[in-house]
Amino acid sequence: MDGLLRDLIPQVTGVLVRRGADFAAAEDAVQEALVEAVRRWPAAPPEDAKAWLVTVAWRKLVDAGRSDAARRAREGRAVEEPPPGPAQQEDDTLWLLFLCCHPALTPTSAVPLTLRAVGGLATREIADAHMVPEATMAQRISRAKRTVAGHGLGAPGDLRDVLSVLYLIFNQGYAGDVDLAAEAIRLTRTLHRRSSEPEVDGLLALMLLHHARRRARRADDGSLVPLADQDRALWDTTLIAEGVTVLQAALARDRLGEYQAQAAIAALHCDAARAEETDWPQILEWFDELLGLTGSPVVALNRVVAVGHVDGPQAGLRALEDVPVDVPRRAAVAGWLHERAGDPRTARRLYAEAATAATSRVEHDHLVLQAARLAQMIDPRHAGR
DSSP states (O other): OHHHHHHHHHHHHHHHHHTTOOHHHHHHHHHHHHHHHHHHTTTSOOSSHHHHHHHHHHHHHHHTTOOHHHHHHHHHHHHHSOOOOHHHHHHHHHHHHHHHTOTTSOHHHHHHHHHHHTSOOOHHHHHHHHTSOHHHHHHHHHHHHHHHHHHOSSOOOOHHHHHHHHHHHHHTOEETTEEHHHHHHHHHHHHHHTOOOHHHHHHHHHHHHHHTTGGGSBOTTSOBOOGGGSOGGGSOHHHHHHHHHHHHHHHTTTOOOHHHHHHHHHHHHHHOSSGGGOOHHHHHHHHHHHHHHHOOHHHHHHHHHHHHHHHOHHHHHHHHTTSOTTSTTHHHHHHHHHHHTTOHHHHHHHHHHHHHHOSSHHHHHHHHHHHHHHHHHHOGGGTTO
């Protein structure tokens, strides 16, 4: 029953908000209805779970003290609501997803609001995933609700906003008791089922292809394993096959977008049985496409790595000159290129510099190990230090 209730939470909340309920009040009413469901359903399960929850939650709203005029207006709108069916249920969830990605919200606010209202996660779980106190996260979510309510319900976020928020959730990965990557995939699948936009397919494919390599990304001690060193037997071939199928369908529509291009690059990595078999020339072509689509300096930096593989480290260093010096991980890429060019001293210095700017402990430790490895190579007396 837990899985059913979790799927119904955003659907019922969406119905209540559509009918004019305040965002926060609607969520409170749904939670009260869920308590009633847990208490009453085991003995007398309803034929239509969603309709039952909508009815009970609406009564909770009325009992909370809505004015007679407001109640009549909302009840009038409720009469016009079509009976809930499978498509209607998904539409309610998607409408709420777009509302949580309202253009008035920053990503910092939109992500937790989406996880709370659409994902059905508890505030404690979201706080744990973001590594902040529960009270802080509760305030952040409350402010986001007030912002949405203050701007009205007529301008939910557009598709680009939604895809950006979903990708942000995915990239936060696994933290605490919550697998945010899996949650992002679940929400993106919901959007995928009701959208014909190729970029939705592209994002889903990208998530699936990245998620397929998850088990190989960390060693037993928790340290980072670079892509070239990963045990590819640990990659999930089922997810890879699904990701490639979804990507091919998107590319066939001939409306290329950045998520499709990123997924194509990920697919080429997944297609190589060994790191040495990676089709770097084709990856470089896709990075050229992606850079043309986005103009992003981060994409330009990642393209430099492909140039280093295809044309050699010196060509990579020349390409690196066009990347702004403040782009994150630029020093790490420079270190890798200098090491490949036979300059371990410069590479060691750059790895150490990159470590100081790392944004995660895992990345920091990996770069420190690279610097230490080169220090030992330069002078064996550094061993063990």
